[in-house]
Each structure stands twice: as C-alpha cells, then as structure tokens.
Amino acid sequence: MAETLTLTLDTGEVTIKLRPDLAPGHVERIAELANEGFYDGVVFHRVIDGFMAQGGDPTGTGMHGSKKPDLKAEFSREPHVRGVCSMARTSAPNSANSQFFICLADARFLDGQYTVWGEVTSGMDAVDALPKGEPPRQPGKIVSAKAV
Secondary structure (H helix, E strand, O other): OOOEEEEEEOOEEEEEEEOOOOOHHHHHHHHHHHHOOOOOOOEOOEEEOOOEEEEOOOOOOOOOOOOOOOEOOOOOOOOOOOOEEEEOOOOOOOOEOOOEEEEOOOOHHHOOOOOEEEEEEEOHHHHHOOOOEOOOOOOOEEEEEEEO
C-alpha cells in the first residue's frame, strides 16, 4: 500500500503521509484515484480561511465524485487538527467518494464524524496559499497527484 501522496498544486508541492492504520479503504481509494490521474487539474472549490481547503470534485462544484462506489465510513479518534487530511461527504456517513479536505486550523468539532486518511508532512504553506472562497474567484488546483 502507498505510504505518501504528493500533491503538486499551482501554489507549491504538498507531501501527505497516508494513514492506512486509520482508514485502509479510504487510503486505497485516494491512492488509486491519484495514480489514475483523477485529481490532475481538479480545483479546490471550497477554501475557508481558518478552517479547511476542500477539493476532489472533477466538476469543481462540490456536488460530484468519481464513478467508483461510495466508501463505508472509517471514523477514528484521530483529531482534526491543522494539516490533517479527511474525507468530505454528504450528511450520510457512508457517502465519501473522492472529495477530501485539508484542515487549515484545528477543527476538533469534526472528530469522529469524518474519515481521517492522512496528514501533511511538508508543504502546508502551499495549502495556506490557496485562494479563499466558496468557490474562490480563481480557484487553486491540483496540477498532479501521485501516491507511492
């Protein structure tokens, strides 16, 4: 199984340590989508200063995901703190698919309700530099994503 995910953003490079110990199914999905090129060119459609940056929807609207089936929730006690990567979903717990978010600040109110699958180990400055908005006027994007 892949150990790291490298996101090349238009703001810089981000390295994420994958956490299969917390969410093996979600890590497998993220790595699979990244290595298929699914995330290449996808924007961060929702970036809220002091909260999180969300991407992973190929349409850039926040309403869609991949053609793969939704994932069963893999909630854990891992805290949602700055740099943590977690899956976005609808109000249904088992609806995560391809969208994810990176915490820009601590968001402990999300603990136990969203699947944590990784943590940024370098490049948080590139995440912080993403244009803010819901959606941003000129959204930042993933140039390429690779899991190794």
